[in-house]
Amino acid sequence: MAVESAAMLAWLQRSASRLHEQRTYLTDLDAAIGDADHGANMDRGFTAVMAKLQAEGAPADVGAILKTVGATLVSTVGGASGPLYGTAFLRAGMALAGKTALEPGDIEEGLQAALEGIKARGKAQRGEKTMIDALEPAVQAYSAALASGQDAKAALAAAADAAEEGMRATIPLLATKGRASYLGERSVGHQDPGATSCALLLRAAADES
Amino acid sequence: MTVGLVIVSHSQRLAEGVAEFAGQMARGEVTIIAAGGTDTGELGTSMAKVQRALEAADSGDGVLALIDLGSALLTVSMAIEQLSEERRARVRLSGGPLVEGAFVAAVEASVGSDLAQVAATADDAATMDKGVSDQ
Numbered sequence: 001m002a003v004e005s006a007a008m009l010a011w012l013q014r015s016a017s018r019l020h021e022q023r024t025y026l027t028d029l030d031a032a033i034g035d036a037d038h039g040a041n042m043d044r045g046f047t048a049v050m051a052k053l054q055a056e057g058a059p060a061d062v063g064a065i066l067k068t069v070g071a072t073l074v075s076t077v078g079g080a081s082g083p084l085y086g087t088a089f090l091r092a093g094m095a096l097a098g099k100t101a102l103e104p105g106d107i108e109e110g111l112q113a114a115l116e117g118i119k120a121r122g123k124a125q126r127g128e129k130t131m132i133d134a135l136e137p138a139v140q141a142y143s144a145a146l147a148s149g150q151d152a153k154a155a156l157a158a159a160a161d162a163a164e165e166g167m168r169a170t171i172p173l174l175a176t177k178g179r180a181s182y183l184g185e186r187s188v189g190h191q192d193p194g195a196t197s198c199a200l201l202l203r204a205a206a207d208e209s
Numbered sequence: 210m211t212v213g214l215v216i217v218s219h220s221q222r223l224a225e226g227v228a229e230f231a232g233q234m235a236r237g238e239v240t241i242i243a244a245g246g247t248d249t250g251e252l253g254t255s256m257a258k259v260q261r262a263l264e265a266a267d268s269g270d271g272v273l274a275l276i277d278l279g280s281a282l283l284t285v286s287m288a289i290e291q292l293s294e295e296r297r298a299r300v301r302l303s304g305g306p307l308v309e310g311a312f313v314a315a316v317e318a319s320v321g322s323d324l325a326q327v328a329a330t331a332d333d334a335a336t337m338d339k340g341v342s343d344q
Contacts, residue, residue: 074256075257077253079253080279083283083284083287122283
């Protein structure tokens with residue numbers, strides 16, 4: 001079944017609720033290797049996103065919703081996640097502009113655009129202890145699931161599983177990007193907060209309630 | 210007119226302080242705008258705030274943006290992309306140190322130097338001699 005505006009909003013609301021619930025956990029992860037604000041930042045950003053969508057009313061154009069999310073995040077999150085997630089949502093929104101219902105292949109296109117946006121903005125690659133370590137395997141898992149004939153729901157579940165696996169795989173990595181890179185070897189042994197919030201967003205997309 | 214400066218820091222107070230400090234040297238002849246903190250004044254950077262500052266500091270002779278570190282770079286890069294093509298061509302992002310770079314850039318701009326010269330001066334501030342070795 002195609003994903004329409006209401007389902008997109010439900011995903012964003014689920015994401016906002018879970019980011020709010022997990023804000024202390026995300027901030028604690030960030031306290032170990034960063035500036036201890038990731039949970040508060042993401043919570044603030046998604047709270048602003050939901051307020052904006054509720055105040056203005058969500059358009060039927062799913063691409064327009066994603067662009068609103070991106071534009072709101074870049075000015076409300078505060079940390080590097082603002083421009084990074086902001087770019088991801090803006091690029092996905094541009095890729096899906098004008099669509100009122102997303103087919104499984106559209107979701108793949110949106111995920112791919114988001115990944116490319118984050119990589120370009122952060123000038124980062126997989127293996128550098130960032131959100132890319134969760135997102136890239138997730139996009140690959142989604143594509144592989146579709147290619148093997150699975151539907152969007154199964155493919156999103158595979159994507160969320162791959163994101164969580166990628167998230168856990170950041171623990172032994174040495175950070176070379178972002179605030180954690182100033183810590184050098186001290187960043188080893190901690191799970192990356194950006195990869196964690198990324199996996200959270202993808203799990204929220206896979207869960208229907 | 211002169212080149213304008215935009216001071217981007219995670220801290221609103223730090224950005225305001227740098228703008229105040231650099232402004233003292235510019236004797237009111239240079240527009241220096243602080244764009245620090247989030248929209249609600251917390252630690253962080255805001256693309257909307259930086260974009261407004263870049264537009265307000267541009268009198269037609271260009272703008273030099275100075276940043277602290279981390280997300281400030283991503284936020285300013287993104288804000289520059291949002292500007293009209295005409296304005297974007299007149300904005301330079303400095304890799305120079307925030308305090309010293311803003312200070313010497315304000316002096317350079319106040320004597321009417323162009324954007325390339327103001328930017329080069331801010332970059333040079335990374336190796337400026339503060340006279341410590343003479344002490």
